[in-house]
Amino acid sequence: MRQVKKSIDRAMRLSWNALPKGLQANVRPLIPNQIKPATSPVGEPPENSLLSVIVPVYNVRKYIEKCLESILSQDYKNLEVIIVDDGSTDGSDQVVEAYMSRHKRVRMLRVNHAGNGTARNVGIQAAKGKYLTFVDSDDIVEPGAYTTMINQLKSSGSDFVSGAFYRQKGSKKWLPQMMSEIHGEDRIGIAVDDFPEILRDVFLWNKVFIREFWNQSVGSIPEGVLYEDQETIVRAFLRAGSFDVLQQPVYTWRIREDNSSITQQKGDLNDLIDRMRAALIVTELVEIEAKAETKRAWYVKSLGEDLRLYIDQVPQATDAYWDVLQSSVSQLYAKAEPDVFSLLPVADRVVVSLVSEDRRGDVENVLVSFRDNGRTFPVRAVNGVLYAEPIYAKELTPQLPLHLLQFHPVDTQLKTRLLSISWADTDTVEVRGAAYIQGLDASNHPYKTHLELLNTTTGDRLTVQATASPDRWIDQVSGDRWNSYAGCVFSATIKTSDLLSAAGKATPNGQEWSLLVSVDSAGISETDVIRVRDGEKLPFQLPTGKAGNRSRVVAQIDRTRGLRFRVIRYGSMASQVTVSGRTVKIRFEGSSNIPENIYVKSGEDELLSSVTDSPTGRVFAVELPVPPNGREVAWDVYGQSGTGKPHFVGWPGASSDPSGLPPVGGALSVFPTGYGYLRINVRSWRVTASDCTVNQDHSALVVTGTSAYLKAGNEMMLDLILATPRSYISPRKVSFTPGSEVFTAIFPLSSDRWGHGNATPETGHYKLYARTIDDNGTVRRHTVRAVGALAQSVPAEHLTDRLRIVLSAEDRERSFVVKVLAPYQLNERGPFAQQQLRTKHLSDSTEIDPEAVLFESFAGKSATDSVRAISDEIGRTRPDYKRYWTITDHSVSVPKGCTGILIYSADWYRILNTVGTLVNNNNFPHYFRKREGQVYVQTWHGTPLKKIGNHTPVANLSASYRRLMEREAKFWDLLIAQNEFAGETLPRAFGYLGNVVTTGYPRNDVLHDADSSNRRSKVRSALGLNEDTFAILYTPTWRDNVRTAQNRFDVVNYLDYEEIAEELGSRFRVLSRGHHNVAGQRKTADRSTYIDVTSYPEIADLYLAADLMITDYSSSMFDYCGTEKPILFLAPDIDQYENETRGFYFNFRDVAPGPLLSSTSEVIDAIKRLDSINSEYQERYSAFVAKYASLDDGKAAQRLLESFPHSPAHGGPVNQTA
The missing domain is CATH 2.60.40 (Immunoglobulin-like)
Structure with missing residues (x-):
């Protein structure tokens, strides 16, 4: 009987949902009680039945406290928090016990470690609540989440409710794109067949369930496997009589910065096995219980977004990983109906097809192309049908069938961007924006743009005239290197009086008008709101115009609801605000709509103002306290008359017009908010x-x-x-x-x-x-x-x-x-301009200049290393040669007589393609191809201790970089090695078969020339070092496995500079030299305990200036040892680095020319007994120098150039050997 009633109620709800929003309010009284709004009517208490919150805990001591605080601080107080400790070994249970002693609502159950499924089931069995929800112990529940969701269930009568969620990594918190797609609006009382895309929301923790429904229809959670929530949630979606989908975010899903969570192990074989098992089990469930549309949605999810992160692992994966992936994908691929594939974007469609056909090499080709060239592509028409032309398609054998490249509606993403918004006068707002379908170049596929304003409450519509306003700026920010959308920029003028009054009626306060943008191109029509604010063009808070008749329209924008214009009507408006010390005076003029009282409010604090009447109006005065501890406190200004409701006090002026307000910049600042309400900010x-x-x-x-x-x-x-x-x-x-x-x-x-x-x-x-x-x-x-x-x-x-x-x-x-x-x-900014420059210059056949040389060191981050020494030697022997240096910007100083060329500029592309000689210590970009007649000299940047190139563990080197270096080695005409060991190791590491010159490192010439002593004095003076200062040079290398939230290599620093300064005193000074791979991530500004010398142009100068070097596995040891000054090795992670991260070419422990240390305290102790350490390691140090630095004698650059009869030193090009 319950199910019959739910079916009837659901049918009525769906009929109501289908009505225009403007009519829903009128019809709502005729609908059963279930569809009341989620907020409780005035005077009616919210639902207060017990909510059981299940929290499985396993080794989350770092996160559990914030998680529990977010639960216990909820305004829904009738909840029990059931912690299930899944065998934690890090003290997580102790944190929970501390909470149990303070909070009666928290209890803990203990189980042997068996995984989330078991822990959750134990919690469910112990739960007593009418409602049931789950929280992962490293996540956060948003404030007010449980009240919102439980009240929603009470009003709708649904079986469960699902809210949106944020993602967070470090301090960055954002609403994922998926949320705007499946939680972009409230959907109340629906079933899965009404909105099959909701199957993408397969998470337990953003939902609250009716316990009765859970027991009857969902049941136990799978145990002993990962991704146990997938099957559980799909059961709930398929079997619910109805459920609610909310736009409001209720949860924050944390991405751990140490990559230790379950969902961050996509490259792990066991993770893949469990994920594929879950996918196949749920597929069987869907095949049995779902209708056709829902089945299609499941296959689109399973073959699309669910697989992307796993397929991305293929280049680094083992054969076993590939076999499991390929087998599972093939099964899903075979079960899917043909129409499923037209619902997958081109990139997913192609890659999944290649996986199913067991074409691993082609999968890797496509993935490398994604990394190098992006996922965008041009589109062409063939017999009236549009097809994608991705650059990787030409590289695949056999060629892709044309149907995989067809441009389907899923590929027609309408991209929108707000470029500017300004108020010409009280009644006129001018808007500039861009709207384009990704892939359809405006120069090849003309666009028509239509604008319309939609009242989101009443459904009223107003047409707005759009005028074409071409602007190449959009190509700088589109992220598309293959298509130009400059012709897709438009401008429009909107009369706000039309929004304040529509169809002869005043628009009520708070109603919003969304600006809808429709474009037509190549037979495709798409409509959306403007979702993106151009941060380079517009401030975070959009400007506001002047108010008129106590009303105005304000513009707002976010990625979920887009650009909209909100009607604001004010209960009262101030005419002047003055400040004197801590006293604010707010003047109102005229005789009507002047409040009787004014008060200011900040959180729970309220201050009532005094009032003075005058013939022309009324003045309120309030004295504000000085905030403690330098904090800033914001006070909102409220007006009230009689027993009327308090209202925010408005300000009539535009945000660009400070007239009538106190001068800006005061400690007590008065300004209008984005809604035009007065706000006072106070700082001491x-x-x-x-x-x-x-x-x-x-x-x-x-x-x-x-x-x-x-x-x-x-x-x-x-x-x-x-x-x-x-x-x-x-x-x-x-x-x-x-x-x-x-x-x-x-x-x-x-x-x-x-x-x-x-x-x-x-x-x-x-x-x-x-x-x-x-x-x-x-x-x-x-x-x-x-x-x-x-x-x-x-x-x-x-x-x-x-x-x-x-x-x-x-x-x-x-x-x-x-x-x-x-x-x-x-014409050099943005990916589209860059692709145009590459196409123009790198395919150019302009004559090569044999007397021009392009030098590059670490992609232009510096003008240093052996490249610098060769440049100086050519300058000495052939001053007529044109010497160019790649630079990232003009903070890089180039040698005298040379010209710095900005990398990726038009000049740089031209010179890269036309110079006779190229000298590099690293690599050129992936698109570089050496021309016939050019000579490429590779100096590399150090004798390797750690394994490099092809010897690097596969998991630690991207397929893109591996292929780049394989290709680069074929272009080299000459490889320079510091010693015989490097001369043998480097060619093997890179698959290089050409000439190798073992001549010592030119970069070390300055360490051994006659002027080295004077140079040391000059460098130390430039660094601010006194004669008696003991300079410690710290040169740690980077780690493949340590990355930032943006997936860049991060700084690894085991030396505590403050401890050094405290223990050794002011005579000892640390010079910190970061590796070029992490230079951009270093955090060194405004430091006082050390000198950051990462940007110092020449590291050899630092070797001269230093009295001691501390390093780890850096190649700097092979250079510095030639100075015969002591070296300490701070390497606490040596076991991991040697056995997992990189590996060594030889047994470093047996030959290191100094002690291996594991802490700053050990370093300090070693410095204090440096003389004895020098004696202890003298024999080993001498052997190390003899093997690796014996050729560094100050003449390496000279020998290098003289050893080739056709070198630049003698006026001709080097013969090609590769």
Whole structure:
């Protein structure tokens, strides 16, 4: 009987859901009680039945506390938290026991380690609640989640409810694209056949279930396997009479930064086996219980997004991994109906087909192409049918059947972007945006764009005229290297009076108008909202226009609901706000709509104002307290009359017009919010920037701002600094205007930091900080915000011949940021422009210049290494040669007589293709092909201890890089080796069969020439080292297995600089030299216990300056040993590095020319007894030098050039040998 009733109710709900939203409110009273809104009516208490929260715990001591706090702080209080400890060994249970002692709602059960399925089932059996939910112990439940979901179930009568979720890695938190696709709107009282795509939401933890439904229809969770939630959730979807899908995020799913969670083990064979087993079991369930549309949705999910991360592992996978993957995919592929494949995007369709056909080599070819060229592609029409033309298709044998490349609706992704929005007057807003179908180049497939405003409450529509406004900017940010969408930019003018009053009726407060964009191209029509705000063009908070008649329209944008215009009607509007000290006065003019009382509120704190009437209006005054500990406190302003509801007080002015408000930059700041409501922000001390210009000769940045105090305390302003995590720009001068709080700071845009010539700052996003110092000498940094004219004018760009400066105000706080960028021209920016340059220049047959040489070191990050020594020698012997250096930006100083060429610029592509000789210590990009007549000299960058190239463990080297180096080695005409060991090892590692010259390393010549002593003195002086300073050079290498949240190689630093300084004293100074692979990730700005020398141009200078080197497995040891100065090896992870991460070419423990240490304390002890260590290792050290550095005598570069009769030193090209 219950099921019959649910079927009737569901049919009524679906009929109601199908109505326009404007009619739903009128019809709702006729529908049974189940479809009431989720929020409880006034006076009716929310649902308060017991909720059982099941939390399996296994070795999550690092995360469990935040997880439990998020559960116990929920406003739904009637819950039991059942912790099932799954045999933790890291003390997680102790954390839980501490919570149990303080919270009666928490209890813990213990089981032997058996996995999440068993732990959850044990928890379910013990649960007593009417409602049931689950939490993973390293995740977070969003505030208010359980109240929202349980009230929703009470109002809908559904069997369970599913909310959206965030993902989080480190400090970054975001709403996944999938959430806008399947949780983009509320869907109440539906079944799986109404929305089959919901099968993508196969997670237990973002749902609350009716326990009765769970017991009757879902049952126990699979045990002893991973991905146990897949089958469980699909059972629930298939068997529910109805369920609810909510747009609101209720949960945060953490991605562990140490990659230790179950869902981060895609390359593990057991993980794959369990995932494929789950997929095949659920497929059988779907085949039995689902209808055709739902079956299709399951196969699309299983063969598409579920497989991507596993297929990505194929290049590094074992044969066993491939066999399991191939077998499982083949089974799914065979079961799927043919129409399933037209629902898979081209990339998934192609790769899954290749896997099913057991074409592993072609799968790897496609994956390498994805990494090198991206997943986008051009589209062409054949007999009226559109087909994708991905670049990898030409490389596959046999060729792909045409039907796999057909451009289906799933491939027609409409991409939208808001480029600008401005208010011409109170009634007029001007919008510029872009809308294009990815793959359809506007120059080949003309577009028609239509705009419409939709009232999301009433369903009313208004047509808006779109005008074509071509702009190449969109090609810089589209991410598509094959198609131009410059012709897809449009502009439009919207009359806000039309939105405030539609169909003769005033639009109520809070209603929204979404801007719908429809495009037609190549016979395809797509419609969507504008989802992306261009962060380079627009501030985080969109500008607001003036209000009229106590109302206005404000613009908002997010990725879920897109660009929309919200009607705001104000209960009252202030006319003037003044500030004096801590007192704010708010004036209202006229005789109507003036509140009787004004109060300000911050959280739970409220302050009532005093009131003074005048003939022209009323003035309210309120004194605000000074926030403690330098915090900023925001106070919202409310008005109220009689027994009426309080309302936010509005401000009539546009966000760009400060008239009537206090001057910007004060410690007490008054401003309108994005809705146009008054808000007061209070800090005891605030620093703001109101103007920033580049001076006339482009040599400096001039910042004007205010440093304002309510209460000075014991802290005073020291200076300002522009800083990234790894670099900083100190001001040349900071001055205050006499008698005021206004300052001017001048920041140089070039400097000679190391005595190697003027260079620009390193590229990066420099945030402006004010540095303060207190009575104890503690220095702190405070973010400086953009205000006033500066906030309204940014983003703003300044382009010089050496720099591109972009001024911006970022994040909600409008922090002032100076982006220092390489000075690329418009036709060099973005992937589309880059592909155009490659096509133009790298296929050019312009004559090769035999007297031109291009030098490159570490992809232009420096002008150093053996490449530098060869450049200097050619400059000495053949000054008529044109010497070019690849540089990433103009922070890289090039040798005298050379020309720096910006990598990826048009000039760089041209020179790469036309110089007679190429000298590199690493590799050129994947698209480089050496021309006939060019000579390529490879110096490499060190004698290898750790395995490299083809000898690197497969899992630690991407297929793209492996193939690049295999190809590069075929282009080399000459390989330079420091010693015989390297001369034998390097060719094997790279599969190189050409000439090898074992002549010592040119980069070490400066260590052994007659001027080395004078050079040491000059370098130490440039570094600020006194004669008696003991300089310790720290040169750790990078680790393949240590990566950032962005999957870049991360810094590994085992040396505690503060401990060194504390234990050894000020005479000892550490010089920290990061590996070039992690230089961009280092965090060294504003450090005082060491000197960051990562950006110092020449490492050999640092060898000279140092008195001791500390390293680990870096090739620097083979160079530094030639100085015969001591070396310590800080290598606490040597076992892992040798046996798992990389491996060594020889038994390092037996030959290391210094002690292997595992901690900073051991390093300190070794330094204190350095003389005895030198004696202890003297024999081993001498043997090490004899084997690896005996040819480093100061003349390697000279020998290298003289050893070839047709070398540049003698005026001719080297013969090709490869």
